[in-house]
Amino acid sequence: MSLFKARDWWSAVLGEGEEFDQGCLCVGDVDNSGTGHDKVVVGSYMGMLRIFSPHANKSSEGGIADAQLLEVQLQNAIIQMEVGKFVSCSELLHLAVLHPRKLSVYSVSGTAGNVEHGDQYQLKLVYEHNLKRTACNMTYGTFGGVTGHHSLCIQSMDGMLMFFEQDSYSFGRFLPGFLLPGPLVYNSRTDSFLTVSSARQLESYKYETLSVATEAESRQDPDLPLKTGGKRLTPDWTFVLGEQALDLSVPSFSHSSASVFVLGERNLYCLRDNGQIRFMKKLEYNPSCFLPYTSVTDGTTNLLVGIHTNMLQVYQDVTLKWAAQLPFVPVAVRISNFQELKGVVVSLSSDGHLLCSYMGTDPSFFTTPKVDAREADYEQVDAEMKKLQKFIREVKASCVMQASKMTVGVQPPLAVTQDQFALEPMGQSISDFLLNISKVFKLGPNFLFPGVPRVLQCRFRLPLVLVCVPSSPTKTTKFKITVETNQPPVNLNSIFPEFSSKSEDKDGNTLAFQFLSGAKVTVLASKTSQRYRIQSDSFEDMWLVVKELVQRFDQHFSKLGVKDFKKSFSGPLPLQEYFLSVDHHFQLRVSAQQYQDLLSERAVQFRAIQRRLLTRFKDKTPAPLQNLDTLLDATYSQVMALAEAAEENRALLEEAFVRLRSATHLLVLLLSLWQGLTPDQTAILEATLLPLLHDTPQLGWEESCDAAVSHLLRSCLSRSPKDQATSLAQAGGPVLTLPRDTDRLKKHITLMCDRIGKGGRLTLASEANVQVPAQVQNLAAPGDFWSVVFHLFSHVQKKELSPGRARTRGEIHFSH
Incomplete structure (x- = not known):
């Protein structure tokens, strides 16, 4: 952080609840006083136009009132303002105001007052243009090399450049490959327009190329042939930025340093007029605005860069020369010459803080008061610490678990009659509750801090008897699958004990399941070999039985302590x-x-x-x-x-x-x-x-x-x-x-x-050590499942579709 602050010379707070942006501030001798002293013109999105002539009365109420020359409420929001020679046959400066659907040019005139209230200023409309398209921003200059007056170019939200020469509309052109509007600036040295496209590249279009291109009455596909006469619009040169540009600037104070400055989200670029880069500065902060201005050293340019940490930094090319603290984040910055002080930095915030400041230091007469040194009473500190710890424990103990909600979800065709349950407030504390359920849900240590809403999730397997019942075996079926193991044959009644009481085969070699939809699946165990056959007339219904059989084999042999148990399928694949x-x-x-x-x-x-x-x-x-x-x-x-x-x-x-x-x-x-x-x-x-x-x-x-x-x-x-x-x-x-x-x-x-x-x-990473996305790793990570005995089963609705075609897995979510 800078040790110095921007010195407040004059400041004001404009309106209440108004919004301002980059184009809402401009400076210039808008009233044509002839003294060369600038006026500050501020416009807001609420349509309020204000003109100030600051002086060194600081920010007192009387100073603000005396400095304000004019305040006018316009009908539309003000997007951008510029001061220039916009009226034909006149060398006076006029004010161009851009609205979303209108371009207005005003003259500001002052009349000397005969009383102590001072001069009177008036805002008169010279001409205006109603726009057919919503405007985004504008620029002005001597288009085509014409001297003596300025022309205007407006960029619409759909990528059309509209050119106005004083009170007449010249022509309009659509930018190729347009998606979103970017900054727009005119370079008088090359008679070209610079903008940043959605491809994140700086593009330059000559005025001559724009004037002879296809007329833009309606937007056309660039891949289709031209419908009217003219040439297809192509940029004179492009420069890939790789990031979105916040602002563009073409300084005109020194023709020797023909430079184009681009402020990106993370970098500051300086290019020549032909698109070749001069230098680039990588920024370690998020910039908000910038302004190039003249330097006392030949061949260099000074820049003011505002950043989002309430700082205003001064660069000479790529070298940081000064940094000053501001009371707000600037969205626009200008340099003005006033009657009492030259080179004043004018900055504006998004909520209407207008500040005229200068760089430098003022002497500080503050002295740190002396503090009486005294030795610490460790016994008193220890007693106070014990008292605070006791108070914290009492607060935690009195914090009772509030009402929680439980959400249950199953996959179709299964359904639940009630998917949400409201749990009554529990008498135990939150800490005790979290510690008790952490054994089931396997919570981490960061989850056990009370006072913050928590969401717990638990996956569990539903019992097989919920979707099927024992039945008589079927000998002739359409589909058969054989699973082999490396262990002796197992009694199926011990694998499926819940179905053994109603099974017709007491030897445990055959077991049949009938789903609620009527489909039957039969499991046959070989007496001499280590094979198990699953057969059914429905190919899809066999999945649940095969999966349950394989999982129960794993659990059975794991309890017996068999570590080399293997199961296989010899094929062919069905x-x-x-x-x-x-x-x-x-x-x-x-x-x-x-x-x-x-x-x-x-x-x-x-x-x-x-x-x-x-x-x-x-x-x-x-x-x-x-x-x-x-x-x-x-x-x-x-x-x-x-x-x-x-x-x-x-x-x-x-x-x-x-x-x-x-x-x-x-x-x-x-x-x-x-x-x-x-x-x-x-x-x-x-x-x-x-x-x-x-x-x-x-x-x-x-x-x-x-x-x-x-x-x-x-x-x-x-x-x-x-x-x-x-x-x-x-x-x-x-x-x-x-x-x-x-x-x-x-x-x-x-x-x-x-x-x-x-x-x-099968792997997610190639042999070339390709980085695997984190979300793909999470997708492929096998999850842990807990078999939970829960009273939920009474709420599960038995549908007529075959449950064998559904995954018998449910989900419980706790939130408090």
């Missing part, structure tokens, strides 16, 4: 059965799109018939309806029938997506057993094949899964390092839309399974 679910889901998506198109057509037809009927009814002379009422009824019936069909198709699509998700989980599980994938690799594979939790009309599973699988094939599953490096160097990609068919997707999934089977390594 890809054709899996692709049946993919095709069924895709056909329903196509039907949904067709229903949407038909509904749009019928709705347009319905509205057109309504308009014609309304015209007939409003007609003073009755005319026959020509069966329009019959056509309206028929169209309405078609709209309702299509809406009902679309709603039915939507329900089928939701069910098909649940079935597809279950089939995908089964395929991932079989792949992990087939190749012995690690939990991290299984998580990557699951995130690839299931990138969406829900289907939407804008983004579906097919295109999302195809993009993810294609990325794996081009990166970690690529055959050659060259293809892998080429894939990592690519940026962006095509827009994801509904494909025409599923052939490409099925081909990519088959190729991915083939490469994994041949030893492909």
Whole structure:
């Protein structure tokens, strides 16, 4: 921080609740007094225009009133103001005020007063231009080398440059590749305009090029051929900044140092008129505004830079010469010459603090008072510390846990009858409550500080008996899966004890499950080998049983102390059965799109018939309806029938997506057993094949899964390092839309399974040590799950859809 402060010479606070910005401050001899003394002109977004002539009366109320020459309330917000020769056949200075939809040019005149109240100033409108487009900023200068008067150029919010020569409109041009407006400045030395585009590059356009370019009556695509005569507008030169520019400035006080200054968000640039860089200064702070001004050293330029830490720094090129503290963050800074003092720094804040200051130091006569040195009484300090610690413990003990809310969420087709529960206030303190539940939720030490709202999350597995019941085994089925282990056969009744009481096979070699929707899944254990067969007539419904069987095998052998337990799947992968679910889901998506198109057509037809009927009814002379009422009824019936069909198709699509998700989980599980994938690799594979939790009309599973699988094939599953490096160097990609068919997707999934089977390594980082994004690492990180016995199960609603097609996992969120 600077040891010096900007010395307050004159200051004022303008209005209440008004807002100011970069273009709301300008200085100049706006009243043409002829003395060469500047006036300070301030405009606000509230439309208030004020003109001051500061003097050394400090900031007293009388001083502010005496210094204010004029205060006028305009109808529109003031975006920017400039002082120049804007009236033809006149050498006097006038004030140009830019509004969002209007450009006004005023003359400021003063009349000598005959009484003690002083002179009287008036603001008269000379001419104005109504703008067809919303203005952003403007610049002025001697466009085209014309001397004696100034022309104006306004940049609109949609990228059009509008040129005005005094009271007439000249022409307008659209900037190529425009997205958002940037700073705009005119360089009189090269007769060109400088701006910063949305591509974060400085662009220069010559006035001559702009004048002969295509007329901008309406915005055109730059890739299309020209509709009117003229040349396509291209910049004379560009310079890539790599950051957004806050302001541009082209000093005109020294032609020897032909420089263009650009203030970026993190850097200060100085360029020559031809776009070559002279120097660049990396800033270690966030700047707010800047102003180049003349230097006493030849070949150098001084700069005032305002920053967001209430500082005003003075640079000579790249060397810091001075730093001063301001009472606010400046949004605009100017240098003025007043009658009593030359070179005054005028700064303005966003809330209306106007300050005229100068650099330097004033002597300070403050002396530090002497403090009587006395020895500390350690016994008294120790007693006071114990008293404060006792008070803190009492406050913590009296802080009782407030009412908490618990939110429960399950995945479809399961649902809960009540998803939110309000817990009554607990008698124990917050600290005791957090310490008790930290054993279940595994909280960190930073979570145990009371007084701050907390959110806890716990995932748990629902019991299998919630979605299926024991049944009689089925011998002939369509789909079969065999899981092998390296341990002796296990009695299935000990693996599934909740189903053993109603099982028909007391030997424990066969166990059948029947889901609430009616689908049956049978598990057969071999008596002589270490194989287990899962079979069913529904491919998707087998996933839940296979997953539960594998998890219970892990728990069973872990309790027995077996450390080398392994499970595997010998194949082949049931890809054709899996692709049946993919095709069924895709056909329903196509039907949904067709229903949407038909509904749009019928709705347009319905509205057109309504308009014609309304015209007939409003007609003073009755005319026959020509069966329009019959056509309206028929169209309405078609709209309702299509809406009902679309709603039915939507329900089928939701069910098909649940079935597809279950089939995908089964395929991932079989792949992990087939190749012995690690939990991290299984998580990557699951995130690839299931990138969406829900289907939407804008983004579906097919295109999302195809993009993810294609990325794996081009990166970690690529055959050659060259293809892998080429894939990592690519940026962006095509827009994801509904494909025409599923052939490409099925081909990519088959190729991915083939490469994994041949030893492909699933990893998020390439062999070139590519940095892995943190959010992708979190996505692929395997989570821990706790089996929690909770009374929630009584609130779970048993739906008629097959629960085997859902993940039996719930979530509980606590918040207090």
